[in-house]
Amino acid sequence: MMNGPLNNPKAIAEAGERLYAERFKTDFELNHRGMFAVIDVLSENAAVGETPETAFEAGKKIAPNGIFHLIRIGFPGAFQVSYQYRHGAQDWLFR
């Protein structure tokens, strides 16, 4: 069950990360490393795909009304940014 209300994007992202770590990470990193996973934070199910889009398509099949968080399996983030984007703490949307 969710720890708190999913009333903002940060809560969804945190719920997705927590569900992944608790329920899917061990299995997925063993069997699907480098692929993408989407976690439906409502049904607490997950789906895997070679690309983010195929992962979302697979996710919609198991949870048509799901709220999804995207993860790249075996990586700390789904994407990496190297340039000047160092202002995550200033992000008003996710504060």
Next chain:
Amino acid sequence: MAHKIGYLDSAGHPHVKIRVWGLDEQFAREFETMIDTGFTGFLMLPLVSAFPLALTLFGTTTYTLADGSQSPKLLAHGTVDLDGEQTQGLIVLEANASSGPLLGMEFLKRSNKALLVGKNGVYLFDDDEIGQDEEKASESTGEVESEEQDDQP
């Protein structure tokens, strides 16, 4: 054949002009975007700039910043037009409005382009052309090797 498609800004970063839209091309807007080879995603856009584009919101994701920290972001789906060629992909929405648009490596991969940055501008090749050149080079190298082998006792 490569052709010049962008320019270098005063700091030497490669920039190109793209058009982006979501549900329909009628919502397209033009952006000057930097190509960042250190960004592994498709496209990053400031959230406010994305409002008029009718992008399809897919969910959330987390990306890793240059200092190793992580930042949650919204994720949407849309189409990018670069020089008349259209490519679809997932767009990371950055809430900080001062962050300029970024084209990443996933865009180059999906659009089947190779990037060349020179002092006079930004050039894009079709990846297939490079593959053909490599095949030709391999073939000619193979011929030389077989000739050399034939020469050996």
